[in-house]
Amino acid sequence: xxxxxxxxxxxxxxxxxxxxxxxxxxxxxxxxxxxxxxxxxxxxxxxxxxxxxxxxxxxxxxxxxxxxxxxxxxxxxxxxxxxxxxxxxxxxxxxxxxxxxxxxxxxxxxxxxxxxxxxxxxxxxxxxxxxxxxxxxxxxxxxxxxxxxxxxxxxxxxxxxxxxxxxxxxxxxxxxxxxxxxxxxxxxxxxxxxxxxxxxxxxxxxxxxxxxxxxxxxxxxxxxxxxxxxxxxxxxxxxxxxxxxxxxxxxxxxxxxxxxxxxxxxxxxxxxxxxxxxxxxxxxx
Amino acid sequence: xxxxxxxxxxxxxxxxxxxxxxxxxxxxxxxxxxxxxxxxxxxxxxxxxxxxxxxxxxxxxxxxxxxxxxxxxxxxxxxxxxxxxxxxxxxxxxxxxxxxxxxxx
Numbered sequence: 363x364x365x366x367x368x369x370x371x372x373x374x375x376x377x378x379x380x381x382x383x384x385x386x387x388x389x390x391x392x393x394x395x396x397x398x399x400x401x402x403x404x405x406x407x408x409x410x411x412x413x414x415x416x417x418x419x420x421x422x423x424x425x426x427x428x429x430x431x432x433x434x435x436x437x438x439x440x441x442x443x444x445x446x447x448x449x450x451x452x453x454x455x456x457x458x459x460x461x462x463x464x465x466x467x468x469x470x471x472x473x474x475x476x477x478x479x480x481x482x483x484x485x486x487x488x489x490x491x492x493x494x495x496x497x498x499x500x501x502x503x504x505x506x507x508x509x510x511x512x513x514x515x516x517x518x519x520x521x522x523x524x525x526x527x528x529x530x531x532x533x534x535x536x537x538x539x540x541x542x543x544x545x546x547x548x549x550x551x552x553x554x555x556x557x558x559x560x561x562x563x564x565x566x567x568x569x570x571x572x573x574x575x576x577x578x579x580x581x582x583x584x585x586x587x588x589x590x591x592x593x594x595x596x597x598x599x600x601x602x603x604x605x606x607x608x609x610x611x612x613x614x615x616x617x618x619x620x621x622x623x624x625x626x627x628x629x630x631x632x633x634x635x636x637x638x639x640x641x642x643x644x645x646x647x
Numbered sequence: 648x649x650x651x652x653x654x655x656x657x658x659x660x661x662x663x664x665x666x667x668x669x670x671x672x673x674x675x676x677x678x679x680x681x682x683x684x685x686x687x688x689x690x691x692x693x694x695x696x697x698x699x700x701x702x703x704x705x706x707x708x709x710x711x712x713x714x715x716x717x718x719x720x721x722x723x724x725x726x727x728x729x730x731x732x733x734x735x736x737x738x739x740x741x742x743x744x745x746x747x748x749x750x751x752x
Binding site: 418420454477549550 | 727731732737738741
């Protein structure tokens, strides 16, 4: 299987990067807690929490794991708000919305500065499919806790799902204010601008794609974005020859960068041949 | 406890520096007893002090763990949109996994 440092590092990486590979987390987490409990030390409790949330994704089969995690955490941290959150998560999974809402409301009364229950209330609306209520609840939350970049990210997704692109743009602007070095936020902003369309939006999206490509030269989506927006700009409307040639140069540069990137991937020739033959079989003749 | 090269170097380095300190104190006492003038520490004690210090420095860098790149954005460049979009505070469980896992079990 794997060595102990590999297991520990993988679990840490998944915790830090918010990867939702629940089956792998449950497998590795259970293995680590069974065999390496003493090596884990105080990290044990973080792993229990991670395991609990991942196991809820795999329920109803893994309900025993969930119950065991909650029990162990409650023993170690009695009357802890975070453990109560896990209980609330379990109620949400069981679709006991009223129980969960009651618990979160009492937590908010007890400790109004703890942000987690507010966010769970939003998730309850999301799970029930009531997106407009979720959006208004999240907006109320963000009035108070406006530095919470996770919530802005979530609100962006909710707005995009409802096709309210202008509001989604505002949310990504908040994200960009807090994290100006994140190439993915620049790319997201450019994606939404590109979706809105229209000449000014396309020009702006081209600029943001370029910024994303500048921050991270291996962000291929940003390069494709540069290619698409600049080639569209070169062909629409009445533009001067100089502007047109500028756009075309940019598109050509993006094309070259993409080709270079794919060449550098060094994929096995046999994979390419196989893929090509599969794609051939798919075409209508 | 797992005693790696880093930890043992730090321990050894600190002990060497402490020993150099005791030696220099002993040297001063000897000079005072034999009424010789103090002309600075002997070379070997200074050398021992410096070597012990360098050993602990090197050991600490090994204990400290992985170094990150200097560029501020290099850490961010490895993340992808798949993991960035996941916000654990907003996870809900009304997804297909529910139906799939009820069938399996």
